[in-house]
Amino acid sequence: MNNSRVISLVLDLHKPFVRHPEMDQAQEERWFFEALSDTYLPLLEVFDRLDAEHIPFKIALSLSPTLCHMLRDEYLLERYLKYVDRQIEFGVRELERTAGEDEIHRLALNFYDQAVEKRVLFTERYEGNILRGFDHYQRKGRVELLTTAATHAFLPLYSNYPEAIQAQFETAIASHRILFGKNPHGFWLPELGWSPEMDRYLRAYNFSYTIVDTHSLCMEDHPESRGSFYPVKTPAGVFILARDFYAGRELEEAKFACHMDPLYRDYLRDAGFELPTEALSSFLEANGARKATGYKYWASGNNQIYDPQKALERVKAAASSFLDARISRFNSVAEYMDGCPISLCAYNADLFGRFWYEGPAFIEALYREGAHRTGLQFMNPAEYLYKQDASGFRTAMPEFSSWGVNGYGEMWLDASNDWLYRHALRSLERMIELAERFPDDTGLKERALNQAAREILLVQCSDWPKMLYKQENTLYARNQVEAALRNFTTIYESLGSNYISTEWLTSLERRHNIFPTVNYRVFRHKR
Incomplete structure (x- = not known):
């Protein structure tokens, strides 16, 4: 050594x-x-x-x-396979379109083969x-x-x-x-x-x-x-x-x-931004906006x-x-x-x-x-x-x-994102309060408290303030923070009034289903 x-x-x-x-x-x-x-x-x-x-x-x-x-997550993995299937379907059309262009045709075949191989690798070798x-x-x-x-x-x-x-x-x-x-x-x-x-x-x-x-x-x-x-x-x-x-x-x-x-290979240039819209079909947003296909020829x-x-x-x-x-x-x-x-x-x-x-x-x-x-x-x-x-x-x-x-820390705390910490920390204090106030609850109340813990954890994700700082996907980042804060506040107020909408809570649990075994008591004071 x-x-x-x-x-x-x-x-x-x-x-x-x-x-x-x-x-x-x-x-x-x-x-x-x-x-x-x-x-x-x-x-x-x-x-x-x-x-x-x-x-x-x-x-x-x-x-x-x-x-x-x-x-x-079964839902996300199902969507992932649909994403790969769209790439494969697009590749079939690209092989037809580029049949007379030797160099680009070879690239299209290469990207098509890769998409097929990834689908097989994911579904068969790793069984998803x-x-x-x-x-x-x-x-x-x-x-x-x-x-x-x-x-x-x-x-x-x-x-x-x-x-x-x-x-x-x-x-x-x-x-x-x-x-x-x-x-x-x-x-x-x-x-x-x-x-x-x-x-x-x-x-x-x-x-x-x-x-x-x-x-x-x-x-x-x-x-x-x-x-x-x-x-x-x-x-x-x-x-x-x-x-x-x-x-x-x-x-x-x-x-x-x-x-x-x-x-x-150029990361930014993609066939999805260069071909006529009629050639893209499944790689168009509902509003007609274009999306990357993964077929990058340049x-x-x-x-x-x-x-x-x-x-x-x-x-x-x-x-x-x-x-x-x-x-x-x-x-x-x-x-x-x-x-x-x-x-x-x-x-x-x-x-x-x-x-x-x-x-x-x-x-x-x-x-x-x-x-x-x-x-x-x-x-x-x-x-x-x-x-x-x-x-x-x-x-x-x-x-x-x-x-x-x-x-240092300026990417996660500067004028572009400092507003979120005022709300995040206030909600965190309330989460600690809930964990102390309801130490032994079960049933519907425990479900609500566990979901409150998930929402607080999601608020703390470092990606949201970083996106705000870099001015990338800022609307989405802000919406993610605000949605989690609203969800937590709804649970907090429901516990205060002793009424929880089972239907609303069940819907939220299905959407924000992360950490299925989370225990809200992790927010209790350590003694």
Whole structure:
């Protein structure tokens, strides 16, 4: 181990809870469908190929409880299959339309084949449950599964409300245990949002480690002399690993490159926005608005037709350069190290496939190339920590940080979104009040209290303030927050008047059916 250099790849797989059975086709549900088709299934295909060829790979995946629920929701999965079927149906028409255009016809056939393969893979190999695939590789020791806060809340903003943080932790742990049969070693801080208060919660819930952004370690009072290349231990005994700043920046540049590189596929140009409306049929909104079909024929930054083979060669070169850069960084810090250095490469999983089409191929190329690099190993965080001498870890308290804009909390609290916290915190206080006032209720009242807990958890999702900050899907984000607040308030007032509409509550339970085993008592004071 002493002569080794370790790379640990960690991906955050998360989607906010989006579910609209009241609508024929909800545009926002496509976020989930696209991630499933373009990122999650391709990742499993990469694992299958590497495993079949006995190429060693280790990767850690943080699976958010909201995403896990959506991946098991029969209604959403039925809609997902309809989405894939529309792509297949569209592909049949595209093969006819492009019959005289050799290059585009080959691409249309390629995208059509991929859609068919994904449907078969999803329905037959995984029987509609891709969590089994991730768990399979976890049991083989290839994949480490982490959990995160129940609704991916930006936890530092709730540090004055321990009941909120304990509800996020306990609901997440219960969900993970039901799905995978054991507690995870690591906890992914949503948006890498760390504050010193997190230390005691991580210890209380028996998590071995968490991950912070680079500056959290490098800018504390007594910076770790080994920078982000070696863990530290908090006063409570939680191990802290820091994200490799340069590895993060290099792939952020790759994300930019996938919109500009003349060989990568253009994410934005889609046949659904270019063909005549009569050729689109099922890819039109009810109001005639166009939607992406997944058939993207153009390379980025020019008018050239996309060439998958040239893009694959570019990806292989990019993976080799990425490993060269990691080794170069290891060499530059060697004189400061007295332990085995680690480059922890943490990313949003959507980068690989959904936004950067060649992303899964990049991950596969990393492992294939890395297998031939002497002195370089891929490890999961828990495995790496297990193999270190923990007595050599310095005790330190990382600084408040995130991986958001400018590295702190402004993305989740600024003039664009600060209004929501006034209402969210007032409702949270009322939820705590309800949990204390009705500690032992059963029947209809318990159902109402559990639904109130779901609504409060949904309000705390970090995606809504982030969308408001970035001015993306702002109306939808605001509606999601306001709807959950209204639902909670209705329940609160109904409990106060001792009258609950069974019909209304049942309808809400069916729409917001997340966390079926939630217990509202998680919001009680801990004594």
